[in-house]
Amino acid sequence: MxxxxxxxxxxxxxxxxxxxxxxxxxxxxxxxxxxEGILTSKGALAVETGKYTGRxxxxxxxxxxxxxxxxxxxxxxxxxxxxxxxxxxxxxxxxxxxxxxxxxxxxxxxxxxxxxxxxxxxxxxxxxxxxxxxxxxxxxxxxxxxxxxxxxxxxxxxxxxxxxxxxxxxxxxxxxxxxxxxxxxxxxxxYNGEIKKSIFSVMNYLMPVEEDVLPMHSSANMDPVTGETAVFFGLSGTGKTTLSADPQRMLIGDDEHGWSEGSVFNFEGGCYAKAIRISAATEPEIYRAIRFGSILENVVVDHVTRKPDYFDGTVTENTRVAYPIDYIENAQVLGQGRYPNVIIFLTADAFGVLPPISRLDINGAMYHFLSGFTSKVAGTERGVTEPQPTFSTLFGEPFMPLSPLRYARMFGEKLQAGGTRVYLINTGWTGGPYGVGRRMELASTRLMVSAALDGTIESSDFVHDEIFNVDVPTHIDGVSDQVLQPRETWTDKAAYDECAHRVAKMFVDNAAEKYPDMDPEVRAAGPVA
Missing domain, CATH: 3.40.449.10 (Phosphoenolpyruvate Carboxykinase, domain 1)
Structure with a gap:
């Protein structure tokens, strides 16, 4: 055979x-x-990938x-x-x-x-x-x-x-x-990521062409009691793996999924998480998964003690760890969940103008699915040394072989059929752009995610952001009301207004260039330049 x-x-x-x-x-x-590598103090195999430390x-x-x-x-x-x-x-x-x-x-x-x-x-x-x-x-x-x-x-x-x-x-x-x-x-x-992403690209072609399955560059988890499922979209470095590894929920998968008629299922049987600056305190589930059978990539290891230094980015900021999903204590090892109740788009806005969380209707969801606005994070690709704003179609453009409009229309149909709620969450900067403001606090982001997942966010009042054309909650327990309104976090309000209009125009220009055939109602749901 x-x-x-x-x-x-x-x-x-x-x-x-x-x-x-x-x-x-x-x-x-x-x-x-x-x-090919060395054994670390916890038993993981540590390897270096040479000149190619990213895709x-x-x-x-x-x-x-x-x-x-x-x-x-x-x-x-x-x-x-x-x-x-x-x-x-x-x-x-x-x-x-x-x-x-x-x-x-x-x-x-x-x-x-x-x-x-x-x-x-x-x-x-x-x-x-x-x-x-x-x-x-x-x-x-x-x-x-x-x-x-x-x-x-x-x-x-x-x-x-x-x-x-x-x-x-x-x-x-x-x-x-x-x-x-x-x-x-x-x-x-x-670089091992080329194996993973080439297989993902293959599935992204086969699933829509041969099956009625929407492939997604996403993580997914589920409530262990109700079975309610959430899907997180986002490019590498936006928090997709971190935020889906929630100790209160069961992890379905951290990166690649299919959305079929009745379920969400993992394309993979393991996780490929960023390892830079992780610790037992900040990301305990991932940290504990680094043991025998795991593979560390380009992490600096002390050759005497064999202890990894996750805060050393000498080789690359794109350090990685790969492990089977059952290394996560609360994993859903069958890799399947119900039809998603909630979709969350994650973006790392380096301009610091997008609200930390906002609600989207179906047309707005299709617009942002097509836009995929974020910032490339240092080390994800060769030559990227600091965050760079980018539009990555479907939050996974490098891996999508078919027309983006084909995927987006499938996405809209599935949202409509399931009554799924959609939110856009900014895990990037607040109080100013990169270099001036600060990165959004992970603890606050987790509270916003929890409010979206359990539905308590819907009890808040919402205000409409006229520039970005989204609805923004005015209150979430545990999060400063000021943080929820990004303009209020800027010292120079005029500078915020100028920057926000500039970013909105980037959205408009991107949509006009890439998607001249975008449905008019979808285009109208995007930012206003």
């Missing part, structure tokens, strides 16, 4: 040793033996085949790659892996078996096989017996350096997705 699975992705006649579905203990041992968007391509040409939203994000050059890269990857020891992982994407897909992952490094095993859904014995043929294959060759002049790539590294051949090729980068 394994030879047929290898042959299906072009790997025939492998001459190295093959380890299939190694346990965390075995893969950790192999990684240590291969000098490399310029090196990601979709192969422009006849089967998907008319489906993909081509542009600066979904860049086309020729079939001819893809064949060159595939041959280079297969030739490279076929003479090396390889680690194979059979994994699933999708906790709901009705919609899941089978992924066959071939890795050069044991640590990347461990990452794949811990991050994805681990198949049962019955699912393993019924695995062939796989739905998609992922070949990971970080040690292979490509030649742009020969292979047609942007650099020595490449992430290529071929939907017709059902293969992902990853070469030249050791």
């Amino acid at each position: 394994i030879q047929d699975q290898l042959a299906a992705c072009g790997l025939e006649g492998c001459r190295g040793a093959i380890l299939i579905d190694g346990s965390p203990a075995v893969l950790t041992e192999k990684a240590l033996k291969n000098h 490399s968007p310029e090196d990601r391509f979709i192969v422009d085949t006849e089967g998907v040409h008319d489906q993909i939203a081509w542009g600066s994000v979904n860049k086309p790659f020729s079939v001819e050059n893809y064949e060159k890269v595939k041959r280079a990857v297969c030739d490279y892996l076929s003479v090396r020891d390889i680690y194979i992982v059979h994994a699933m994407a999708g906790a709901d078996t009705r919609w899941c897909r089978k992924f066959f992952i071939v890795c050069e490094r044991a640590s990347q096989a461990l990452f794949s095993r811990q991050l994805l859904v681990r198949p049962s014995k019955r699912q393993l017996a019924d695995f062939e043929p796989q739905d998609f294959s992922v070949l990971v060759a970080p040690g292979l350096k490509l030649n742009p002049e020969v292979h047609g790539t942007h650099s020595e590294a490449a992430v290529l997705i071929n939907f017709d051949e059902k293969i992902v090729l990853i070469a030249g980068t050791q």
Whole structure:
């Protein structure tokens, strides 16, 4: 069976040793033996990923085949790659892996078996096989017996350096997705996030095209008593993982989900959390999950005591930890929840003008879903050293292959069908822009999230923000009334007005440029320049 699975992705006649579905203990041992990392004082495997400490968007391509040409939203994000050059890269990857020891992982994407897909992952490094095993859904014995043929294959060759002049790539590294051949090729980068996000991109194409499932770059949790489910949208660094890991609720997943007709389900079986500046006091659930079987990325470790220093960003601000979801004490290990009662959009506004929490109607929700306004946080991508304002469509533009309007209309239909409440929460700055104001206090944000989840926010009076066209509560228990109104936190009110109008115009200009075909009622629900 394994030879047929290898042959299906072009790997025939492998001459190295093959380890299939190694346990965390075995893969950790192999990684240590291969000098891929070191063991920390708590038993986690700590690795460094070399020059690539974040995703490399310029090196990601979709192969422009006849089967998907008319489906993909081509542009600066979904860049086309020729079939001819893809064949060159595939041959280079297969030739490279076929003479090396390889680690194979059979994994699933999708906790709901009705919609899941089978992924066959071939890795050069044991640590990347461990990452794949811990991050994805681990198949049962019955699912393993019924695995062939796989739905998609992922070949990971970080040690292979490509030649742009020969292979047609942007650099020595490449992430290529071929939907017709059902293969992902990853070469030249050791950053584990490329494995995770390429699989997410595949699911973001398959779910709407082959199923009536909306893929979401989101975390999700549920009330353990009522079963009420909440979904959190947000880019890396906005608090998606932190805010969904609530000790009073059960975690469904921290990053990637599908919204089907009757449920929300995790695409993954693990979590990939930012580790910079975490502590037992601020993020106890994540902190306790860092133990044997977890993988730390680019965290500085004392080589004598083997204690990680989570406050040291010398290597990168984008330090990470990966672990299976059952390492979170209150996880919903089945990875499924009911139809969501509440949707929360998280944004880190570096200008400090958006309200810390506001309520959206369906059209407003679709507008902000399309806008995806936030700030890129230092280290999330190579070259980003301080927060930068950005619009990331659907709060996950780099991973969405189809037209954004297609996803947004699905989103609106599901909101309408479920009567779901939607809130926009700013986890960014208050009292002024980045460099002048301060970051929103996590404790206050948690209180706002709780008020949204339990519905007590609806007992407050609301005022309409005429610039951003949202409804803002005037009171939430435990939060200063002044903080809820961002203009009141600025010393210079005229400066706030000027900055708020400037940000509103950014929204308007972004929508006009990206979405000329946006429904008029959705456009009218956005900010007013």
